[in-house]
Every structure is written in C-alpha cells, then in structure tokens.
Amino acid sequence: MVDPGSTLPPNQRRRNGGCLPALVVLVVILGLGFGASKLFGDDHKKSSSSSSSSSGSHDSGEWKVGDCGGPDPDDKPNGYKAFGCGDAGATFKALDIQPxxxxxxxxxxxxxxxxxxxxxxxxGSSKSKGGGIPSKTVCGRNISADHPGDAGAGGGQLVKGDCVTSTAKEVPCASGGSDTYKVLDLTKETAQCPTGTTEPMRLTMAIGRPYDVICTAKQ
Structure with a gap:
C-alpha cells in the first residue's frame, strides 16, 4: 500500500550526442503507472501500481521531428536505432523532441x-547498454495502425480520455471491466477537477510531474 504522503519508488522508465564520437543509449518507456489513493471526503483507500521498461543502444546523429527508428537487429532484444522512414526496419516516427x-x-x-x-x-569506443548522460527525449508514434498511446487505448502516458483502475493503473477503456474509471482531467489539486468528477485519485509524490490528481468518474 502506498501512503499519499510518501515518495513513489524510482520508476524504471519510458535521448543523441553532438559532434564528438559518442555511444547513444535509448531507454524506451513501454508503460506508466502511479500509486494513488481515492479521495472520498475523509475516507482514504490506498493502493499502488507499477511501471515497466526496457533499454537498448544506438549510434546515430541528432534526432529531429519526423525522423524514424526501429529495433536494432545488432542489439536484441531491446536495442533501437535510426532508420529511414521508408526502410523496412522503421517502426516509429518522432512526433516531438524534448530536452x-x-x-x-x-x-x-x-x-x-x-x-x-x-x-x-x-x-568512448565500446558499446554499453543502459548508461550514459541523458541527452534528449524522443516522443514516438508507431508507423503501423497499432497506437496504444491514443486516448482510451491503454498505453503511453496518461491523458484525458484514458481509463484507469482503482489503483490508478491505465487499462484499455474497451476491456477494463467493472473496476474502470474514465480520466476527465489531470490537475494539481482536487478542487480543480471538472464537473462530473466522482472519484478523484490523489497520486503519491513524484518530482517534476505536472499533475497530482487524476480526476475520474466511473465508466
């Protein structure tokens, strides 16, 4: 059980270099989860969920919006590398590049x-996995028709229109079952939740996260 006032365990989460020879390591976030407590006046029901991740390596130039990438055949099972968007190995396109x-x-x-x-x-000259200095973040969208990051699909980062369980674990809206809540908004305070919110979920602390409450209603 997670106390709303405690700090979440470190997430195992979901960046290329400049002109110098460099080895670039990619860490791909495959899912997100947060501990949360449902707020019912003075009644606090505590629960938690976890995140999953994988990592890989890749040496390439600067990433730009519109660049494509995919699994690195020389660094299985979790390595990724840059590909031309028309190449057979390309599986995702960069929607955004962030610091x-x-x-x-x-x-x-x-x-x-x-x-x-x-x-x-x-x-350095040797290939190493899972290390290095963070350089940037690539926000990718699958080239295929499979888009778990779309609202309600059950993957990617939590957004309005997604669905979560009572433990704040994201699930597909279409198959979430009876323990499913619709995300109406993501706010800093419970009082900022929109009309229609019946079960706001206050998250445990996470430095840098722009919201602390998942405003939900029973689906």
Whole structure:
C-alpha cells in the first residue's frame, strides 16, 4: 500500500550526442503507472501500481521531428536505432523532441505518443547498454495502425480520455471491466477537477510531474 504522503519508488522508465564520437543509449518507456489513493471526503483507500521498461543502444546523429527508428537487429532484444522512414526496419516516427531529464515524470509528450525514448550519450569506443548522460527525449508514434498511446487505448502516458483502475493503473477503456474509471482531467489539486468528477485519485509524490490528481468518474 502506498501512503499519499510518501515518495513513489524510482520508476524504471519510458535521448543523441553532438559532434564528438559518442555511444547513444535509448531507454524506451513501454508503460506508466502511479500509486494513488481515492479521495472520498475523509475516507482514504490506498493502493499502488507499477511501471515497466526496457533499454537498448544506438549510434546515430541528432534526432529531429519526423525522423524514424526501429529495433536494432545488432542489439536484441531491446536495442533501437535510426532508420529511414521508408526502410523496412522503421517502426516509429518522432512526433516531438524534448530536452533530457533525470526526472521521468517531468517529460510530457504530445497526445498520440506510443513510446517515449530517452537518448543518453556515453563517450568512448565500446558499446554499453543502459548508461550514459541523458541527452534528449524522443516522443514516438508507431508507423503501423497499432497506437496504444491514443486516448482510451491503454498505453503511453496518461491523458484525458484514458481509463484507469482503482489503483490508478491505465487499462484499455474497451476491456477494463467493472473496476474502470474514465480520466476527465489531470490537475494539481482536487478542487480543480471538472464537473462530473466522482472519484478523484490523489497520486503519491513524484518530482517534476505536472499533475497530482487524476480526476475520474466511473465508466
């Protein structure tokens, strides 16, 4: 159980270098989760959920909006690399490029982002996984028709229109079952939730996250 006043466990989350020879490491966030407590006046029901992640490596130039990438065949199973958007290996396109951050919760990608890639740079000639200095963040959208980051689809970052369980775990709206709540807004305070909010969920602390309350109503 997670106390609303406590700090969440470190997330294992969902960035390329400049002109110097560099090794770039990508950390792909595959899912997000938050501990939360439902607020019913003085009644606090405490619960928590977890996040999942994978990492990989890639050496390439600067990322730009519109660039494409995909799994790196030389760095299986979690490596990613840049591809031309017409290449067979390309699986996602960059919707947005954001600054690097040591605080994963501070990264907020645009709507429709299916995966978030942290690009880190390590100087040296040997290939190393999972390390380096964060350089930037790539917000990617799948080239295929599979878009878990769309509102209600059950993946990506939490956005208005998504659905969560009573433990604030994101689930697909179409198959969430009876323990499913619709996200009406994401706010700093419960009092900022819109009309129609019946079960606001106050999240445990996370430095950099732009919201602390998930405003929900029973689906």
């Amino acid at each position: 690097a951050s040591f605080m994963p919760d501070s990264i907020q990608c645009p709507a429709g982002t299916d995966l978030i890639i942290q690009v880190s740079v390590s100087y």
